[in-house]
Amino acid sequence: MATTTETTESTGHEEGGKFPPLDTTTFPSQLFWLVIFFALLYLLLSRLVLPRFGKILGARKGQIDGDIARAQALKDETEAALKSYEKALADARNNANDIAKKTRDDVTAEVTAEQHKLDASLATKIKTAEDKIAKAKAKAMDAVNDIAADSAADIVSSLTGGKVLKTAAAKAVTAAAKG
Template sequence: MPQLDVTTWPPQLFWLAVTFLVLYFIISKIVIPRTGGVIEGRKNQIDSDLAAAQRFKADTDKAVAEYEKSLADARSKAHGIAQETRNKLSAEVDKERSKLDGQLAAKIAEAEKAIQATRAKALASVTDLATDIAAEIVGRLTGTKASAADAAKAVAKAQGN
């Protein structure tokens, strides 16, 4: 085996050192800077992405706050409009109610007048009827015909008691 031959060791050590140094320079001057650059680029990209995400989050939080504020304003405005409409309708209902109450009061007054007129007419009719009945009763009891004036006086006297 030539590896174990001591006379071939110095050239092997020389070429080992040359190969090692060449590979060392290639790795240290070419491979490591490229890898470091890639790692540094990735780190910068990640930092940039995190900063952008933070900005987007802040913008989103701001937009959500503005949305909540405008939603609260809209609700407040809608509540105000609803209250105003409720008040307006209530006023209109009260106005109509008072108008109808007035109309009903007028109709009730007319009905009461009509009732009073009918009552007075009925009472007058009752008086006339009572006079006729009294005259008829006197005529049947006594056999003579009583005058309408005498019967009216008797009915008036009876009503006075």
């Protein structure tokens, strides 16, 4: 069977004694050392640690402010570039519209000029053709009159048995044609 051994630890004070931090007889010395340690801790923090933290926080704040200022400057620059781009784009559109209108007007003017030239050329050709037609018509009418006079003279000679002069037949045909 197993045997158990009991051990007791000594706490360094007697049974019935008080816990030293709670012992009222040691309060003044505890308060003295507490003040000394807090004073040393305060000096250490105020002289060494807090200035370093202040420098670090100041540097961080400066860097953050610089980054914000740089970001704002870049934003302003981007907005200015965007406005410049939009203005250039609008100017280019207006310029393109002006060029298109000018080109359209130039082409319209050229087409109109060519149309007038063509109309004049066609009018000249029509006039020439009408003159040729009038001459051909007059020539044909003369030929018709001659044929009609010859035919009338032949018909009258066949019917009457006498000879009719061509000039008299031509006068008769012309008189009949007029009226």
